[in-house]
Every structure is written in C-alpha cells, then in structure tokens.
Amino acid sequence: MIIQFILILFFLLMSVYSVVQRKLAPALSLTVLCASVIGIVFTLAPQLTTNIAVAMGVGRGSDLILYMFILIFIVAILNVHLRIRANSEIVTALARSIAITSARTPVKRSSE
C-alpha cells in the first residue's frame, strides 16, 4: 500500500505542476493532467488495467502499461530531439551573425 501512496502523491504533484504551467504549454499541460488522472485511477484500481489489457489482447495489465510507456517515451524523445535541432539552428544563426560582423580583414590587403 506504500507504493500506492507514493504513486498517488507523484501524480498529484504532476497534476498541480501541469495546472500551474498551463499558460506556457496548454496542450502538454492537458496531456500531463489527463495522464496523471488516469495514473491515479489505475493506482487505486489496478484490476482495471488487467481488464483493459485482456480486452486488447495483452496478457497482463502491467504489460499494457509497459507498452504504453514505451510508445509515450519514444514520442517524447523524438519531440525533445526535434527541439534540440531547432535550437541548434538558432544557435547557428546567432553564431554566424557574430562571425560575420566580427570578421577580421587582412591588414596588408585592406591598405592596398
């Protein structure tokens, strides 16, 4: 029962955090909120995951949770990866502009 307490506490914290951050990323905030609520429901009624799993053709509830976790994880990683690349494009543009504005011209030639 201690694990249920820990999990529910975690999901509640996530819910509060997502509500606080809703202005920053509304879609993500809503997703996290929904996931947290589903998490709390599954924590309180673990049998529910098994019922859904059996209905979907998966053996056990915990397996279903694992598969879902893998899918969400991959999407999240891809998302982060794309963000990093977008960020690196910004850094590139910035670095390029610094490089060009601070270009050094050869003394010998500019005095010719």
Added chain:
Amino acid sequence: MTGDTIWFVIPAYNEAAQNTISTTLKTVLARYENVVVVDDCSSDATGDLALEAGAHVCRHPVNLGQGAALTTGIKYALSLGAQAIVTFDADGQHSVDDATAMLETMQTRGMDVVLGSRFRGHTEGMPVSKRLLLRAATLFTRLTTGLDVTDTHNGLRVLSRRAAEVIHMRQNRMAHASEILHQIGTAKLSFIEMPNTITYTEHSKAKGQKISGAIAIIIDLIVEKIRN
C-alpha cells in the same frame, strides 16, 4: 567575372599544426586575392595564422561543423560581392590548378556549379577503406537525389553567385555534402563534374571521415526528411 570577384571559402578547424593552414593559404593567395577562412572555433592559432597569411577570417564563437562553416563563408563572400565561390579544404588536399580549371569551365560553359571528383581524376594515397566508404556514399546520393555524380563528398566545388544564393545548407555537420547535391537537383542548377587531384597526407587522413561519420550523416539526413 574578374579575379577580384572570385572568392575562396575555406572552412578550418584546428589546422595550425605543421602550419597546414598557412601552407594552403600561401598556394591559394599566390593566385587569388580573396580568401575567407571560417575558423570553426579552433582551439589552436588557426585564425591568427590565416589572418597573417592574408585571408579574411570569420570565427564561429562555438564549434558548429563544416557545413555551417561553409555557409558562413559563402554568406560573407556574397556580402562582399562575390560572383564565383570556390569551396576549398584547409588541409591542403586540393590543388589550386584544379580550382582554376573549374572556374574556367564554369565561365566558358556557363555552368551554375562545377564539382570536383576524386574518381574522375587522379588520387594519391587514398586508403582502400576510404575508397569503399566514398563509393557507398556516392551510391546512396545517386539513389536519393537522382544526380549522376561520381563523388559526393568532395570539398572542392565552384559555385556561381546564383547557385550560392539558391543553395541553403541547413545541415551543420557533414551531411551538407549530400544536401548541396540535393538542392542542385531541386533548384535545377546546371552542373558539371571535373576530375581533380587529391593528395592524401597523414594529416588529412587522420582528420577525414570514418565509418562512424557516415552513419551520423545518414541519421542527419533521415531526421531532416522526417522534419520536412
């Protein structure tokens, strides 16, 4: 196109050892007056040596990769009125004679782009593993771009101003070589390949691309496809 509108763009990263960058610049500046070296945040004196040798120097405040350095140099050259741009490696593997022949070909045949090819020319000291890797890269590029080229990752190229303005490299690292070809294809720029002589020194071999680099290039290109 007169001599003073020809610009050499040389990306360089840590090329100060054995005066590599100085030697390369000496041979180029003996014949052409406009050279911009893009110092990709070297930790050695590459930038200072290049300036001393008589080149313009743009220094990236952070290391971005060869593709990014080329783009920076091209942008700089265009801003100073370049009508023709020669991309040239810093390590001395290219020959200025080849660049001159390529510039002449661009002018006389009215081409947008002239590409150097190791496999049409005479190559000195290329290791077998490198040859196989480059052949594989070429096959990959031929299949994905549909261009009939024999050498896809050659740093020696001549671009007309028009071509330089059209080509936008977004790949910062080494995937830019395939990207340039892809854009030549989509922008329908006219191009021709010319044989060129490459001299592989111990220094250039040590700095060259390896199998791991090829895999990184393919990942870069796949991610770019997903994004578009």
